[in-house]
Amino acid sequence: xxxxxxxxxxxxxxxxxxxDYNDGFVMPFALPHTTVASAARRDDGVLRLHSAxxxxxxxxxxxxxxxxxxxxxxxxxxxAGVMWALRDAGHAVGGADFHYESTVPAGAGLSSSAAxxxxxxxxxxxxxxxxxxxxxxxxxxQRAENVYVGAPTGIMDQTASACCTAGHALHLxxxxxxxxxxxxDLAALGLELLVVDTRVKHAHSEGEYGKxxxxxxxxxxxxxxxxxxxxxxxxxxxxxxRLDDPEVRxxxxxxxxxxxxxxxxxxxxxxxxxxxxxxxxxxxxxxxRDDFRVSCPELDLVVEASLSAGALxxxxxxxxxxxxxxxxxxxxxxxxxxxSLLDAFAPTPYAEPRIFPATPSPGARxxx
Ligand code: GAF
Numbered sequence: 001x002x003x004x005x006x007x008x009x010x011x012x013x014x015x016x017x018x019x020d021y022n023d024g025f026v027m028p029f030a031l032p033h034t035t036v037a038s039a040a041r042r043d044d045g046v047l048r049l050h051s052a053x054x055x056x057x058x059x060x061x062x063x064x065x066x067x068x069x070x071x072x073x074x075x076x077x078x079x080a081g082v083m084w085a086l087r088d089a090g091h092a093v094g095g096a097d098f099h100y101e102s103t104v105p106a107g108a109g110l111s112s113s114a115a116x117x118x119x120x121x122x123x124x125x126x127x128x129x130x131x132x133x134x135x136x137x138x139x140x141x142q143r144a145e146n147v148y149v150g151a152p153t154g155i156m157d158q159t160a161s162a163c164c165t166a167g168h169a170l171h172l173x174x175x176x177x178x179x180x181x182x183x184x185d186l187a188a189l190g191l192e193l194l195v196v197d198t199r200v201k202h203a204h205s206e207g208e209y210g211k212x213x214x215x216x217x218x219x220x221x222x223x224x225x226x227x228x229x230x231x232x233x234x235x236x237x238x239x240x241x242r243l244d245d246p247e248v249r250x251x252x253x254x255x256x257x258x259x260x261x262x263x264x265x266x267x268x269x270x271x272x273x274x275x276x277x278x279x280x281x282x283x284x285x286x287x288x289r290d291d292f293r294v295s296c297p298e299l300d301l302v303v304e305a306s307l308s309a310g311a312l313x314x315x316x317x318x319x320x321x322x323x324x325x326x327x328x329x330x331x332x333x334x335x336x337x338x339x340s341l342l343d344a345f346a347p348t349p350y351a352e353p354r355i356f357p358a359t360p361s362p363g364a365r366x367x368x
Contacts, residue, residue, distance in 0.1 A: 002038035002099070003127060008119035008364035009034045010104035010111045011160035012195055012317045012326055014169050014184070015277075015284055016262040018292055020154030021213050022220070022255045023175035023229035025262040028156055029184060029360040030164035031195075035102040035115040036367065039123040042095035047083050049076045052101040063087065063095055068148045078113050079120040081148030085140045086124060093128045105354070108197040109316075109323020113149075114157035117141035118364045122162075126366060134363075135177055138162045152210050153319075164363040171266060175229055182269055184360050189274050191312075192334045194327040196341065197354040198298040205321035212251060212292060219243065219252040228252060233260040254291040258284060278313025278328045285315035285325075294320030298350050302327070305344035309337045326358070 009030040016026035042048070047066075050058035059076045066084040071077050079098060086093045098120065104112040121141050125132040132140070138158035145151050145158070155174055164170050168181040186193055220228050223239055231239045236256045243249040261280050268276045285303050289295040299316040302325040306314040314327040329337050338355050345352055 003040040005038045005367040006123045007034040007036045008115045008161045020156040020174045023227035024259045026156045028160035029169040032361040033103040037119045046095045048097045078116045081144030082120040085144040107201045109318030111157040114161045118161040134162045166362045192331045195358045196302045197324045199351040200322040202321040215251045219248045228255040250291040254287045281313035281315045309340035
């Protein structure tokens with residue numbers, strides 16, 4: 001018997017990529033796609049997890065036994081990690097039944113795991129009357145992912161799923177965790193943001209993510225700052241001249257210019273010059289491709305084909321090595337653009353991409 005139903009969305013990131021573990025700026029918005037959980041408390045200390053989207057039956061775990069390194073692998077590690085993180089932080093949470101159904105494409109770089117974590121945390125917070133504040137909820141979900149699942153990700157995805165609001169992009173300062181909701185209503189301006197899921201996830205992406213993060217930390221240490229956020233855009237040439245390792249230099253250049261791009265996008269949005277953000281998005285892609293080296297041929301093809309077909313701007317979104325790109329276009333030309341993209345992929349060995357428009361949607365909420 002369910003005691004309630006909760007939903008948490010996936011996200012796309014408009015700009016500010018690989019900055020969230022450098023104390024930098026990000027600007028995600030929530031997708032209409034959600035992971036929905038119906039849940040109920042149990043008094044026998046068992047966490048029962050079932051997904052309509054994954055073959056196989058339910059998994060049952062004893063909440064007392066949950067510990068990093070001892071968890072189940074696969075998708076159940078995320079909700080189990082949330083249960084562990086809540087209890088480890090001293091919250092009085094007991095057993096629970098969860099049934100999940102998701103429309104967030106899995107493995108597409110659209111934060112299906114953050115949606116799963118956040119919907120679990122929100123349901124447990126309500127069921128056990130924890131009253132968790134949303135920012136704290138996001139931090140606990142990040143801890144589940146970092147410590148329990150073992151993925152060294154930043155705070156962006158969980159904050160996006162927990163804190164985004166409809167019609168806005170979320171400007172998050174990942175150092176002090178302050179937030180601003182920036183109005184981002186494209187439809188009213190005759191614009192559309194397409195998500196293009198390449199349906200590819202390259203092997204070793206987790207290991208490569210960790211390497212980029214370590215490279216950024218090495219850059220910060222070499223420059224004597226606590227995080228790359230502290231390198232000002234105006235000081236970038238001087239900072240780069242102090243770095244010997246060309247790979248670290250390129251990582252630093254990406255992070256510093258990307259933080260600057262977030263500020264430029266906010267200034268343009270606030271000035272009402274929304275279509276002018278297109279070239280800034282594309283610059284971000286070039287930086288992720290050439291300096292941060294997290295793109296892949298499929299994502300590069302989406303960007304090139306979109307720009308050739310008249311898009312205002314395009315870039316990969318999320319961690320990279322496959323996953324999705326975003327494309328900013330006039331609504332009047334979006335149908336021809338979609339066709340051009342499919343035509344560009346048709347003669348290649350790549351899978352046909354899945355293309356859909358993204359409307360800034362609400363963050364996590366109780367449905368019933
Ligand atoms: C992944 C991570 F989970 C985020 O924390 C962020 O670093 C992103 O890659 C890159 O911007 O989604």
